[in-house]
Amino acid sequence: EAEVAQSPRYKITEKSQAVAFWCDPISGHATLYWYRQILGQGPELLVQFQDESVVDDSQLPKDRFSAERLKGVDSTLKIQPAELGDSAMYLCASSPDRISYNEQFFGPGTRLTVL
């Protein structure tokens, strides 16, 4: 069964360092999402891509976060510099097309700990 792949699964870093997370969506899925899930909370959307274009990054803290999906396939989310409050699970999700926006398939996530 096709799945969303993410790496690394776990990342520990010190504050002020740079971190990067990678996501490979299900093959053929045009829409890709990055979410942040703080412990005990539901996921919150950070950025949404349609192919290689950003559709919504209104909740992305652009002073320190960046995201790209250069070839419209896999994607990278970067944080520089990391802050203590960035400790969370970072989830990537994908959906097949414009019609299926609400049917999102999630990867296993990257758990980030900032010390």
Add this chain to the structure above:
Amino acid sequence: QKEVEQDPGPLSVPEGAIVSLNCTYSNSAFQYFMWYRQYSRKGPELLMYTYSSGNKEDGRFTAQVDKSSKYISLFIRDSQPSDSATYLCAMSSSGGSQGNLIFGKGTKLSVKP
């Protein structure tokens, strides 16, 4: 008031019990309602997807939406220990444009053998 409210639990039931999980919401524009299951240290998995009001059944799972009360429910019949997970409700107001899902906090369910 958050847009979506969900009791975080934890909820503990014996195996075989009927489980009722609920969310309330304040945004009357929500039309699409989802339930996700999230096992510990895993990503959420889509369980049920409904549009507007009504019921939808899939095996042991039934999703209900009451838009007049702004209230949605997920029922699990004959609960199993493998159902132990966190259940997240999610909602959106658009089906064909931006897919900004608004999630509840999740309810942690434990089914005891």
